[in-house]
Amino acid sequence: MSKRQDMNEKPVIAVVGATGAVGETMLDILHERLGKEARVHALASAGSLGKTVTYGRRELDVEVLDDFDFTGVDYALFSAGGSVSAAHAPRACTAGAIVIDNTSQFRYDDAIPLVVPEVNGHQLDALGPGALIANPNCSTIQMVVALAPIHTAVGIERINVATYQSVSGAGRKGMEELARQTADRLGMRAVSHEAFSQPIAFNVLPAIDSLQDNGYTREEMKMHWETQKILEDDTVAVNATAVRVPVFFGHAEAVHLETREPFTLAQIETLLHEAEGVELSTETDPGLAPTPSAHAAGHDPVYVGRLRKDFSHERGLNLWVVADNVRKGAALNAVQILQALEQRGARQR
Numbered sequence: 083m084s085k086r087q088d089m090n091e092k093p094v095i096a097v098v099g100a101t102g103a104v105g106e107t108m109l110d111i112l113h114e115r116l117g118k119e120a121r122v123h124a125l126a127s128a129g130s131l132g133k134t135v136t137y138g139r140r141e142l143d144v145e146v147l148d149d150f151d152f153t154g155v156d157y158a159l160f161s162a163g164g165s166v167s168a169a170h171a172p173r174a175c176t177a178g179a180i181v182i183d184n185t186s187q188f189r190y191d192d193a194i195p196l197v198v199p200e201v202n203g204h205q206l207d208a209l210g211p212g213a214l215i216a217n218p219n220c221s222t223i224q225m226v227v228a229l230a231p232i233h234t235a236v237g238i239e240r241i242n243v244a245t246y247q248s249v250s251g252a253g254r255k256g257m258e259e260l261a262r263q264t265a266d267r268l269g270m271r272a273v274s275h276e277a278f279s280q281p282i283a284f285n286v287l288p289a290i291d292s293l294q295d296n297g298y299t300r301e302e303m304k305m306h307w308e309t310q311k312i313l314e315d316d317t318v319a320v321n322a323t324a325v326r327v328p329v330f331f332g333h334a335e336a337v338h339l340e341t342r343e344p345f346t347l348a349q350i351e352t353l354l355h356e357a358e359g360v361e362l363s364t365e366t367d368p369g370l371a372p373t374p375s376a377h378a379a380g381h382d383p384v385y386v387g388r389l390r391k392d393f394s395h396e397r398g399l400n401l402w403v404v405a406d407n408v409r410k411g412a413a414l415n416a417v418q419i420l421q422a423l424e425q426r427g428a429r430q431r
Contacts, residue, residue, distance in 0.1 A: 093120050093429060095420070096155045096179070098147055098170065099162030100124035100135050103254050104184060107413035108159055113138040115417060125150055126162070152177035156211075156429045157420050160184060161412065171214060178211040180428060182416045189216040189308060196311045198223055199418045200359040201230040206422050210431030215419055220411025221245045221301070221324065221333055222308040227384040227410070228360055228403045229339065231353040233313055237342030239397075240319045243305065244336045247290060248329040248374060250408050252277055260328055278326065287326040299324055332374025333411060335403040340395060347391055350399060354386055359410070363387035372404040379406055382414055 095112065099105040105126075112122060117138065124135045124142040134141040147166070152158060152174040160167045160174075161184040171181045171188070188194045195205035196216045209215070218226075225243060232238060249256035255277045263283035266273045273281045280287055291300035306320040327334075354362040361383040363372050371387035372378065378385055385404040392398025405411060423429070 092118075093156040093420075093424065094123070094154055095120050096123040096125055096150070096152065096158045096174070098125045098158060098160040098166065099184075100142075100144060101126045101130045101133060102161060103250060103257070104161040104408055104412045106135060107408050108161065108416060109135060109137050109142075111409070111413050111417045115421065123150070123155070152179045155179040157182065157423070159416050159420070161416070175212045175214050180209065180211060180420075180423060181214045182217060182419050183214065184217040184412055184416055186219065186304065187216075188214060189218065189304075189311075191216075196308060197419055198226055198230075198312055198415060199422045200357070201226050202312055202314065203422050206419065206426060206428070209423065209426075210428050213428070217412065217416045217419065218308045218312060219301070219304045220251060220405075220407040221247060221322075221335065222305050222312070223411050223415055224333060224384045224403055224405035224407075225305065225335055225337060226309055226312050227357070227405075228354070228386050228401065229337070230313065231357045231360075232339070232341070232345075232350060232399070233315070233318070235349070235353055236345045238313075238318050238339050239342050240321070240340045241309070242321045242338040244323045244325065245290075245301075245305075246286075246325055246327045246329075246334040246336075246374075247301075248327065248332050248407055249277075249282060250331050251290070251326075251333065251411075256282075257330055260330065264328075282326060282328050284328060286328070288323070290324040290326055298322070329374050331380070331406055331408060332378035332404060333407040334374055337401050337403055338392060339399050339401075340392075341397045341399065344397060345399070347389070350389065354389070359384055361385050362389070371402055374404055374406075378404045380409070381406060382409055384410060 125147045130144045133144045158174040158179040158181045164185040164187040167185045167187040249260045259277040301324040302322040305322040309320045310316045372385035388402035
């Protein structure tokens, strides 16, 4: 018997990587947004056999991905690493599931849509069973949610961005390392490191991911590649510096952009006030601008503050962008894609 009897029943959802930080958050958000209106399978590696994960008040038994039959699954949300997606996402698609992949495995394939629903949700319009959709990088997602309305209105020629990325971007091992190193520093003990190239506690690390031939890291190049693909404009230049900071949840970005057409600050404020998924701070004290810990962590919006014209460039704009990287930067965006597909009747096609 298949996991789903007919198309009128509740969607059947498989979460791959359910024991990881993003997978657990996916389960939380699925329950918040769909609750009992979905049937959920929690999948992980054989090493997680016998474990359970939380879905609302329920405990779900973790099933082994290698042995799992995707027949009858409507949506498969992958967040277990690129090699896992490469091995199992195609077979999930073959079984008829719509795959939403949170890794970088498929993002740069021209045939696979890279989607942020608030920005390019139209990419989902014609998709149905067997489709594969890529979820963008966390730092890219929050930036394009904030910048897309500006690009639509006046065009963006160039973006300079410095990111300040939390350790949860490196997964559970990154969070554990920050916690352990903080305790060791305060206890006047020697500090060791494994998750990062140098100690992260009370420090900032000016490199994330592997170094590329052009001197940029892969994390920095992701923002360039993905922004162009999501905005559907390969003339937008993105110059990024990605920095890891000792914060548990929430990425921050200092963004400077240059537009193609003149603008007024009032015009930009109106665009951001009206933008889906954006919360624009009206706080006049720059010391009270949105921050990862006080605003973003555990919340869904992309927060924007420190909005100001660049006095050194007539079409320059500065803004500060903050979001929860595990929620909007990963799990929430994937679930929003799923919901957008449901609204379009994708699994009935």
